[in-house]
Amino acid sequence: MSISDRVIAIIAEQAVLEPSDVTPESTLEDLGIDSLGLVESIFAIEEEFDISIPFNANEPSASDFDISNVAAIIAGIEKLVSEKV
């Protein structure tokens, strides 16, 4: 599975949807993922890829990690995975 597919699988599971229902344009809000669901998704993604995602729930927009939609999240994770030594 590609990084994109693995991320979508995690987000879909959190949203209790089929992966096919999660599109790159979907926002977390569209998918019904609240702040607690977001923190859980980030944890699951960190575990899946063995990376650390710089995300503070108090200032979601201040961190480098863009969560505005699924495509942005995937791009951020691809970057973090590529930077992993």
Place this chain on the structure above:
Amino acid sequence: MKRVVITGAGTINSLGHSVPDTLDAMREGRCGISALEFRDVERLAIQIGGQVRGFEAEGRFNRQQMTLYDRFTQFTLTAAKEAIDQSGIEFHGDLAARSGVVLGTAGGGVSTWDDNYRSVYEDGKNRVHPFVVPKLMNNAAASHVSMEHNLKGPSFTVSTACASSNHAMALAFQMVRSGAAPAMLTGGSESMLCFGGVKAWEGLRVMSKDACRPFSANRNGMVQGEGAGVFVFEEYEHARARGADILCEVVGFAMSSDASDIVMPSKQGAARAMSGALADAGLSADSVGYINAHGTGTAANDKTECAAVADVFGPHADELMISSTKSMHGHLIGGTGAVELLACIMALRDGVIAPTIGYEEPDPECALDVVPNEAREAKVDVALSNAFAFGGLNAVLALKRV
């Protein structure tokens, strides 16, 4: 109904090892938050906290006591002794039989859990000390206070996360007010600043890596603290008869449950607790001069709390002062309401309002007088102390100058 007054106060926290030292620090707007020091701290993403420094438990307690006292119990006993010494109350006979101890803690002996899990899981040991259970249990501190000071009445521990101490003090207040107990030791303590304790909090991603800045637009989360606050709540006539120094009066309380979300705060739940405390005390909203805020420094709490204050107080919200001393001592979780009650006592008795330090940028969603950065002199007749816990459990106390 009896009147209830506070005749003794004790504390240990990152600002000081006594009430006078703590109040001096609050007056000066000093910050007790700094780099954490304990084993494996380098593996944490969050490395700051309001840690108690220079506390030599070994010098205070003997070897046998040390095997039974987790750090949260050590803090509690230290604060309880200060409170009882100040109060001058001695528990004998009928007074001892009817007076008890109600304390709050969220985690109890967290570092005892942490040390012993490490020992069996990481070090592979197959044996732990025989007193692990009596050392870590949440009621250990209340029990040791009762043993140390001969308190034989109603005694137990309340655990409602960040509202534990306020719930505990509300119950102690009720017991004295109803006449069930002539005096109660009450407050709470917490000691979670160990690897496992901070690691668990990290997971929620609500912690700041640099500072606790309640109500400031650039706030970025909470910072943990540790310590204890313990008070002597006493029936007014009993206190007067023995010529006790009265610090302030406890006049009301209310508890509410949001019944909505396990971590997100609710404006309605907070507002119901504040207005309930005023109703219980028979006070009008415009009598309140100071609120010690829950003020955690998270994005969600501070704006919700300010909105709740605006709802309850209407135009008077702009007249009163509200500050969060967590900016100085950090969030003591189950012990936090107890240490924060000291700021209310200072406001009522000394006319000094503890500041919200670390305040850098106004937030339109927190547009109240948060007493930024510097303490202020003001005469205050009534103060509220807020605590809003995870799980949506709220407890607010109302206090009055005597």
